[in-house]
Amino acid sequence: MYSIGLDIGTTSTKAVLFSNDNKQVDDYEVTYPLIKEKPDYAEQEPEVIVAACSKTIRELINQASINREDVRLVGISSAMHSLMVVDKNNNPLTPLITWADNRCAAFIKELKVSSLGERFYEKTGTPIHPMSWIGKIQWLRTERPQIFKQAFKFISIKEYLCKRLFGEYVVDQSLASGTGLYHLKDQKWDKEILEFIGIGVNQLSKIVPTTYELSSLTPKGQMDLSLTEKCRFIIGASDGVLANVGANAIEPGTIAVTIGTSGAVRTIANKPTTDQHMRTFCYVLTEDSWIAGGATNNGGLALQWYLAEFAKELKDIKGGQTATEQIIQEAMNVPAGSQGLLFLPFLNGERAPYWNPDARGSFLGVSMIHKRAHFARAVMEGVIYSVYSIVKGLQESIGDLEIIQASGGFARSDKWVQMLADITGKEIHLPETYHASALGAVLLAKHAIGENDLFSASKQTNNKVFTPNEGNHIRYQEMYNLYERIYQKLEDEFPVFVELQSK
Structure with missing residues (x-):
């Protein structure tokens, strides 16, 4: 018998098959674009993602040559902060507005420096940033009043999927805690914040624990996913907190670093935890455990941008290296520090630790000695500097952190993981699977149905250790x-670039 971790990400959805003893058997991935038709916009088509969810599970079962009856359990992981508006017939009134969308930046800037913004952060643990639903909904209220008036529900992509496949509007506590509308200590939608943005609690989904078992698949859902009605579905949590579970980073002093499209640094907390400088977030894992940390907008996406724009001639070699592997190999011919070439990786603004949507990317120190390989390495190093800045901020608010458990797409490259060890000066442990969020979803699902204890089951041997x-x-x-x-020197100048780019 098998379990599947369904991981709905920013630029792809992955379905990962695990055996009874939680070993990865197979995986299948479907990619889709992040649509940026206007400056500061970052949207997706909800139907494309729903179709990807169905296809990954269907194709995974086919690829692994197993019977659909043998899949008995599915746990769901999802990227955080996405928002869409639907009418009473569950028809989308907007595209999916993602965490990378900065269109509400002007409003957020004012709120962030106000006493109201500080109070909202203290209550919710969600930094005041355009990723938050507070800014997204306020933007719809002022810039798209007709859509705002027609809104039946404000939901995430996981909620949209649940309604489509199971017929119910529910949201797990983990995703709810990332909206900026959820009171961490009271464990419910915050009345003051809802009044501030002008919506009612009836326009949000019912909050359920991350261990909540969804109702049976609809007949169409069974057909779309190629699963039987006996397969059990656990709603799961956000990809971030589940990555800690799957990467075995659920003990004090251990942090999880995940770098996929974006990146994040997180550690376990036994109570809701906030930072006096508003640098970190705090999201729900279970009803009595939380994950604190920070996220960067610019992870592997930065290297993919560089590859697409400045190394287009590199192509995947059939049966050999991918284009990404080739550019990384090229970058490794350059010494650490890229011979004085520095890259600020803020291609999509930035979240932690600066929480500055106006931040912009920069190459500094460019000279005639620098070749393409230098720029590629500088991009890789810039992404890790960003991660390191979050590690340092988290240590200041939480305490010393000694061991890093790494996961995400970047973990496929030993060279990039070694760079993380060299920059942070800490041991990096790689779990057996880099699909940490998918494994975390399965471990949480098994915990939900009483098959294991979440905090014991997540302990696993490490595949590799980097010193x-x-x-x-x-x-x-x-x-x-x-x-x-x-x-610090460029911070005051970034808005000038934003203004120039919007003309």
Whole structure:
């Protein structure tokens, strides 16, 4: 018998098949675009993602050559902060507005520096940033009043999927806690915030625990997913908190670093935890455990951008290296620190630790000695500097963090993982599967049906351990200090670039 972790991400959905002893058997992935038709917009088509969810499970079963009757359990993981509006017939009135969308930045800037913004953060644990539903809904209220008036429900992509497949509007506590509308301690939608943005609690889904078992698949759902009515579905949580479970980062002093399209740094907390400088988030894992940390907007997406725009001639080699592997290999011919070339990776603005939607990417220190390989390595290093800045901020608010459990697409590259060890100066452990969110969804699902204890079952042996190169670490410390100083000097100038780019 098998379990599936369905992981709905920003640019792809993955279905991962696990055996009874939680070993990965197979996986299938469907990619889709992040649509950026206007400056600061980052949207997706909901139907494309729903279709991807169905296809990944269908094709996974076919690819693994198993009987659909043998899949008995599915746990669901989903990217956070997405928002769409539907009418009473569950028809979308908007595209899916993702975490990377910055259109409400002007409103958020004002709210962030106000006492009201500080109070909202303290109550919800969600930083005041355009990713939050507060700004997204306020933007719809002022810029799309007709849609706002017609809104039956404000929902995430997972809620839309649940309504389509199971016929119910429900949202798990984890995703709810990432909206900025959920009171962490009271564990319900916050009345003051809802009044502030002008919506009623009836326009939001019913909040359920992350262990909630969804009703049986509709007949169409069974057909679309190629599963039987006996297969049980657990609603699960957000991809971020589940990555901690799947990466075995659920003990004090251990952090999970996940770098996929974006990136995040997270650690377990035994109570709702906020930061006096509003640098970190706090989201629900279960009803009595939380995950604190910070996220960057710019992870593997930065390298894919560089590859697409400046190394177009590199193509996947059939039976050989992918284009991404080729550019990474090329970058490794350059010494640590890229010979003084520095990249600020803020292609989509930035979340933690700066929470600045106006931040923009920059190459600094460019000279005639720098070739394409230098720029590629600088991009990779810039992404890790961003992650390291979150690690440092989290240590200041939570305490010392010694071990890093790494996961996400970047973990397919030993060279990039070694770079993380060298920059942070910490041991990096890789779990057996880099699909940490999918594994976390399965472990939580088994916990929900009483088959295991979540915190015991997540413990697993590490596939590899990376130790820092001391010489590289010293060089990187110098470059990272420069990274921080340059950001501070450019912070006041970023809005100028935003204005120029909007013309």
